[in-house]
Amino acid sequence: MQPEWIMGLIGGLLIGLAGAVFLLGNGRIMGASGIVGGLVDGSGRADRSDMWQRIVFLAGVFVTPVLLMPFVGTPDTNATSNIAVLIAAGLLVGVGTRLANGCTSGHGVCGISRFSFRGIIATVFYILAGGLTMVAFRHLLGVI
């Protein structure tokens, strides 16, 4: 196995390439929360073509890891089995990304790369909030 930072860099370049294809091909910003959220709340279902672009994109995200598994190795998400934590986290991520209109891909990757002030500020705030949450829930409360 390669050192983890090399795999991170290679994977990161692929993520950036994905965003570049979405932008230069379709003229859209590749934001995972926006693509999923539009399907969930209906705003991305009004236009049929738009809806199918979202579905096909997500199908690609879902299926590719399955195809790569024989070559890259058996993955493990190491996710907590604490259902209450998973539900709380999912709700927070769902509401938060839609309020902020973006997540790590939209604000982080696509926003920072165009020096978007909102993207940079959003990234600063979600990383700070994440860091403080680790302090509170791992080091003080020991929940995660």
Added chain:
Amino acid sequence: MRLFFSLLSGALFGAGLYISGMTDTNKVQGWLDVFGAWDPTLAFVMGGAILPMMVAWRMTRSMRPIAGGQFPPAPMPELDRRLIIGSVLFGMGWALAGLCPGPSIASLSFGGIEGLVFVLSMGVGMLFAPSVRARLDSMVPAE
């Protein structure tokens, strides 16, 4: 054409998330856990992803989208309450589970019941987001 670019982009995104290890919640929580066993992998992923995107944004100056239409307008300069509050809530959830929207979809096939519970909860959160947004906007008079 649009469907092709969407599928290609999704496939590259899924591959990148998977290869980079971002579907491993330990790496995400490790990055955020500055006072624990800090894991810098996420910084390499972010940096690696931003580079091709910087080139792509530069290319938008001298071309049109291949499948037609317009590129997104210039980013808005103003900050607002939604952006800050939303990002704080997202960051909390991101740290609690070590998952964000992209990797949670990319790991659905091998993430077991835990991944499914997270994605379904995220969907419920997204479903409630418009009403939370409306409440937030009506709570305090607009600046």
